[in-house]
Amino acid sequence: MSKIDLDTKVKFIHGFSHKTRIQILDSIKDNEKTVSQIVDEIEGNQSSVSQHLACLRGCGLIVSRQEGKFVYYQLRNEKVRQLLAMFDDVLIDIHMDIGTCKNHII
Template sequence: MNSDLVGVRPADDLAPAVALFRGLADPTRLAILRRLADGERRVVDLTTALGLAQSTVSAHLACLRDCGLVAGRPEGRQMFYGLARPELMDLLGVAEQLLAAAGEAVALCPTYGCAADGGQ
């Protein structure tokens, strides 16, 4: 690839963005982030709200924490999780606007759309 082309970036420059969007590509992690957008939550709060096992929620929180998107705050014997980067909600808000405009095309994408995952 010719790096002299305007707007073309080497793949290494895109690696952090690719990692971010892969981290956000999981429905459970997005559901957790939506809950945390409303304020801090404990694992038990998230398991109840999402109907998921504690181990599943904990694993996804660990992923989000490792990515620097979620932070934990201990209080006594409990840990409260919240957004480490509030601007993440701005990104998700823009994504919702984009989906409102192009949602049908995204849903019909043969690689990543609803048809590709069996309509899930």
């Protein structure tokens, strides 16, 4: 297996570094959805959601497919779904520590 360079890791992790992107990932973790469905579910706006979807695609976390006039978004693969579940598992253990972190403000 080849070693992944640090810049690539940072770009990948960047996909998880915004509240809207996490909301989008949670929204599509079980079913593919259109932009309109995602916007409705997370109560966002179309422009912002579209920008974050582009970021998530650029980070390699999601893929899209076109069907007629609709574009459907879904997680790239099962490994991304497992990673999201792993985040939740780890957060259950450390959520109190995160609450006391003064270095990061949401």
